[in-house]
Amino acid sequence: MTVDLAGTLVVRRTDVTDQDAIARMLAGMSDQNLYHRFQTPIGSPPRPALVRHLASPDGAAWVAERDDRIVGHAMWAWVRGAARPTAEFAVIVAESDQGRGLGERLLREATEHAAKVGAAQFLVIVSAANGAVLRTVRRHWPTATTEREGSLINFTLPAPARGRGVRGC
Numbered sequence: 001m002t003v004d005l006a007g008t009l010v011v012r013r014t015d016v017t018d019q020d021a022i023a024r025m026l027a028g029m030s031d032q033n034l035y036h037r038f039q040t041p042i043g044s045p046p047r048p049a050l051v052r053h054l055a056s057p058d059g060a061a062w063v064a065e066r067d068d069r070i071v072g073h074a075m076w077a078w079v080r081g082a083a084r085p086t087a088e089f090a091v092i093v094a095e096s097d098q099g100r101g102l103g104e105r106l107l108r109e110a111t112e113h114a115a116k117v118g119a120a121q122f123l124v125i126v127s128a129a130n131g132a133v134l135r136t137v138r139r140h141w142p143t144a145t146t147e148r149e150g151s152l153i154n155f156t157l158p159a160p161a162r163g164r165g166v167r168g169c
């Protein structure tokens with residue numbers, strides 16, 4: 001767990017009791033941000049199965065909490081059927097807290113952890129309409145392989161040596 005200097009922002013691993021607070025964060029977000037994160041309608045309120053998955057994925061997840069409110073979520077999950085152990089990453093930050101380095105910080109936790117527990121390859125799936133994130137991923141992961149699948153772009157790259165995170169998304 002990390003706490004910022006003012007003591008108001010905490011980044012920590014999720015647990016099952018976070019489901020309601022995660023759902024509240026998602027319910028407060030714009031359709032565009034939700035689409036960029038999930039690439040499909042998530043229901044209103046968000047579907048319980050989705051929120052359960054966000055709190056306890058087959059991998060690991062983190063939340064950023066400010067004044068007892070969840071303002072960010074990042075996770076990785078194993079990709080089933082992949083030829084090499086592959087971790088897929090995703091992140092979302094509440095509009096009130098975007099542009100302050102929180103997405104980067106959450107993603108760093110996730111990538112470092114996935115590399116430590118044995119992911120050999122990283123995957124990030126970005127909507128082709130998500131121009132800002134596409135530019136950021138291309139800038140930070142210049143060696144990633146890209147593959148277009150309809151309206152989505154898959155970025156894959158070898159995981160760095162254990163313990164070293166990557167920047168991006």
Ligand SMILES: CC(C)(COP(=O)(O)OP(=O)(O)OC[C@H]1O[C@@H](n2cnc3c(N)ncnc32)[C@H](O)[C@@H]1OP(=O)(O)O)[C@@H](O)C(=O)NCCC(=O)NCCS
Pocket residue numbers: 032033034036037089090091092093094097098099100101102103104105125126130132133136139168169
């Ligand atoms: C993408 C997202 C998580 C970024 O969170 P954030 O806390 O605002 O991001 P940060 O402040 O940590 O910035 C990370 C990088 O993204 C870039 N970035 C993020 N959003 C951007 C935007 N809307 N316009 C331009 N650049 C943007 C930043 O410039 C930064 O790049 P840098 O490190 O080279 O300076 C947030 O905008 C979000 O939740 N978007 C909706 C969901 C989504 O698109 N998720 C990503 C796909 S899984």
